[in-house]
Amino acid sequence: MSTAHTHLPQITERQALVLRLVVRDYTRTATPVSSKTLVEDYGLRVSSATIRNDLARLEELGLLTHPHTSAGRVPTDAGYRYFIEHLMAEGQLPLTEQRxxxxxxHQLGLELHQWLQLSAAVLADTVHNAAVVTAPRAAQARFKHVQLVSTYGNSVLMVLVLQDGTVRQQGFMSPQPMQQEKLTALSERISVRWRGLTAADLEGLPNENLSALERAVRDLTIAAMTEANRSSNVExxxxxxxxxxxxxxxxxSSAIDRAMTLLEGDWLAASAMPQVRAADGVSVILGRNPEGIGLGDYGLVLSQYGVKEGLVGALGVLGPVRMQYERVIPAVRYMASLLSGLVWSMFGPGDTDWATDQTQADRED
Amino acid sequence: MSTAHTHLPQITERQALVLRLVVRDYTRTATPVSSKTLVEDYGLRVSSATIRNDLARLEELGLLTHPHTSAGRVPTDAGYRYFIEHLMAEGQLPLTEQRxxxxxxHQLGLELHQWLQLSAAVLADTVHNAAVVTAPRAAQARFKHVQLVSTYGNSVLMVLVLQDGTVRQQGFMSPQPMQQEKLTALSERISVRWRGLTAADLEGLPNENLSALERAVRDLTIAAMTEANRSSNVExxxxxxxxxxxxxxxxxSSAIDRAMTLLEGDWLAASAMPQVRAADGVSVILGRNPEGIGLGDYGLVLSQYGVKEGLVGALGVLGPVRMQYERVIPAVRYMASLLSGLVWSMFGPGDTDWATDQTQADRED
DNA sequence: ACTTAGCAGTCGTTAGCAGGGAGTGCTAGA
DNA sequence: TCTAGCACTCCCTGCTAACGACTGCTAAGT
Structure with missing residues (x-):
């Protein structure tokens, strides 16, 4: 877990149990939990008064709150964090779920973007919350291959393949009409010559040796690669x-608004990505959190996937703070490993020129 | 307008005005409109009692309803339809909006899928409702070009370009390791040989002359093209x-549910597309409508775009039945013309082998 | 024939109030 | 350290009455 360990408050065994039960019950019912409910529904062998003392203590520590005097207890963000870090039974995703x-x-024959879409859908359905999956990308875009296809007249379709597997297509007007054979030959020549170059490398190429068409292709390629490098542009x-x-x-409705903004904008990719990159496993960001990412009443479970230092993407689940972390965290972890396996099988351990650390991704299935 | 003309009921000049005002007011306020409001807010030179008579008449004709006795009037679906077909001032989108x-x-250098995403966003923002844009497609997928790129070991990335500009990428394992030069040569050979073929054509090819690798490519291509043909698969x-x-x-919340289902599923593409294809301009589908498409409280403004009989896509706006058709319809129309222009500029009037009717798309800007 | 003023009648909405219930906090005792 | 009991707080529900927003109708005016 990546979140900074909060100082561990002095808590008795039973108080820990009580906190765990409050979290679990509130997660399920979304209504404040009373001492009586705890005793009766969970078969505690003490009286409700005792539990009330524990609840008071937990509230004193800032792990629980009170909406009003005559209401039950609700976990605070700190309470959730404590639960996640110390109290939660971190299991595997149940085998039936995995299956x-x-x-x-295992529908074969999908393209990458379909895989990612599917992953998001499956993850969302598994955890009954919103899921986001970003496309895996290299830290620095590098040229791999280009193919020019004549469509009609002077119009040419340029299909650009980057080393991380990204495909960009773009139409443009050729300076003069070109036959497909010529275009193919040119594509091949360029592809061999530019392999592995970055946008900066391409910028540095001398202009003199290039035809007008080549210059056009180069400019478009640079633009596409620069675009690809901007982290706000992750699909x-x-x-x-x-x-x-x-x-x-x-x-x-304010809650709705906030969630939609979180999801629709590229906030997630831009702002949460670095945090995830730094973390090693699954990280959890909660509501009104100290690091300045205001999520309101939402929680976010994030993980990266892919080949470390090479091709990485992120995936996450957005839901109410009150969500089933015991299910969500393993699900995210599992999905990340599946996607890592997918990336591995599609792109391999990475070429030496763009990935220095060939960490082994764990394979599933 | 494509919707079947309902029999034109006998209506006086003023009753028409009253209906128009009720629609307009209800669109704005979402609350039932009273006779008094109409007289006072819109400066009618008659008394509220007179208006009440008109309202009663319009209700008798089925164009308005009453939530309950002591409430104002609300337009029925039929009322909206009448408004749209006879009463609405069908103008251009205001010049400022167009600009x-x-x-x-006019951010250049975007790829098709970015264009479409942008269109949806711009349309949604313009009309303050949800917008959907589907990718333009040919009725029948035809092969245009394939490019095989070796990624690592036996893994090969196949980039398939269809005649409608769709690009499909897919990784697979080659039967034996292949050098990039061989792959390029093979790609070129295949591309020339298969140009313009449909999935069915490819199925009919004799197996004998094909290498194992070619067979693999063929099978993947057939699969991809078959997939592309399924109308439920429109992006x-x-x-x-x-x-x-x-x-x-x-x-x-039931309304939310319905809307999300409408948007998330591929209902739109699958079910509404044929209807749009048949219609010539912008068509409007309303709420609980006769044709069996249950939209509940929603209305849908749809249009196709692209090169008729060639590459066509659809775009639409989903909103409450109570929406500003005077703004939405021109916006959809305008957006459709922009997208038609875009398709035209990217793919041209179409090759004769897949587009018979080269209708001129109107260009803007 | 159309319009209007006036009025009765309907129905939803709101405020106010009382009663019940759920929970807590505290205290005294085991 | 736990427990039982009790007072207290506060929310929620149901009820009633008053209010207000409309309509629909009728009868008179133009």
Whole structure:
């Protein structure tokens, strides 16, 4: 877990149990939990008064709150964090779930973007919350291959393949009409010559030896690669917004607004990515959090996937702070490993010229 | 307008005006409109009692309703349809709007899928509702070009370009290791030989002359093209869900559910597309409509774009039935013409082998 | 024939109030 | 350290009455 370890407060065994139960119950019912409920529903062998003392202590420590005097207790963000870091039973995703996911995942013959879309959908359905998956990318775009296809007249379709597998297509007007054979030959020549170059490298090429067409191709390529390097431009696949809408906290329209903004903008990719990159496993960002990412009543479970130092993407689940971390975290972890395996099988351990550390991704299935 | 002309009921001049005003007011306020409001806010030179008579007449004709006895009037679906077909001032999109859209649209150097995404976003923002844009496609997928790129070991990335500009990329394992030069030569050979063929044509090819690798490529190509032909598989770009959520009718969660289902599923593409294809211009589908497409409280303004009989896509706006058709319809029309222009400029009038009717798309800007 | 003023009647909405219930906090005792 | 009991707080529900926003109708005016 990546989140900074909060100082571990002095807590008795039973208080820990109580906190765990409050979190679990609140997660399920979304209503404040009373001492009586705890005793009766979970078969505690003490009286409700005792539990009330524990609840008071936990509130004193800032792990629980009170909406008002005569209401039950609700976990605070700190309470959730404590739960996640110390109290949660961090298990594997249940085998049946794993099988279900594998089953849905093993439709072969999909393209990368379909895989990612599917992953987001499967993840969203598994955890009953919104899921986001970003496309895997290299830190620095490098040229791999270009193909020019004549469409009609002077119009040419340029298909650009980058080393991280990104394909960009773009139409443009050739300075003069060109036959397909010539275009193919040119494509091949360029492809061999430019392999592995970055946008900066291409900028540095001398102009003299290049034909007008080559210059056009080069400029478009540079533009495309520069574009690809901008981190705000990561393609993201979102699914399961309807799960969010089903949650009771969504009756407030401000909450809806915030969630939609979080999902629609590229906030996620731009702002949360660095944090995830730094973390090693799954990291959790909660509500009104200290690091300045205001999520309101939402929590975000994030992980990166892919080949470390090479091709990496991120995936995450957005839901109410009150979400089932015991299910969500393993699900995100599992999905990340599946996607890592996918990236591995599509692109391999990485070419030496763009990936220095060939970490082994764990394979599943 | 494509919708079947309902029999024109006998209506006086003033009753028409009253209907227009009710629609306009209800669109703005989302609350039932009273006779008094009409007289006072719109400066009618008659008394509220007179208007009440007109309202009663319009209700008798089925164009308005009553939520309850002591409430104002609300337009029925039929009322909206009548408004749209006979009463609405069908203008151009205001020049300032056009300019704003053009401005946003003229970021050059985008790829098709970015264009479409952008279109959806711009349209959604223009009309303050959700917008959907589907990718333009040919009725029948035809092969144009293939490029095989060796990624690592036996893994090969196949980049397939179809005649409608669709690019499909897919990784697979080659039967034996291949050098890039061989792959390039093979790609070229195949590309020339298969140009213009359909999935069915490829199926019919004799197996004997093909190498194992060629057979693999062929099978993948057939699969990809078959996939591309399935109309439920149209890529769709959705934007502006947040606008919907801001609408007052969204307080009912059932309404939210329905809208999300409409947007998330590929219902739109699969079910509404044929209807749009048949229609010539912009068509409007309303709420609980006779044709069996249940939209509940939503209305849908749809149009196709692209080169008729060749490359066509659809775009539409989903919003509450109570939406500003006077703004939405011109916006959709305008956007359709922009996208038609875009398709035209990227793919031209179409090759004779897949487009018989080379209708001129109107160009803007 | 159309319009208007006036009025009765309907129905939703709101405010106010009382009662019940759920929970807590505290205290005294085991 | 736990427990039982009790007072207190506060929310929620249901009820009623008053209010207000409309309509629909009728009868008179133009």
């Amino acid at each position: 279900r996911i594998n089953h849905q995942f 993201a696949y979102r699914e399961g917004i309807r799960h969010l809408l089903a949650q009771p906290e969504f009756t407030e | 704003r859209i053009n401005h946003q649209f 769709a770009y959705r934007e502006g869900i947040r606008h919907l959520l801001a609408q007052p009718e969204f307080t009912e």
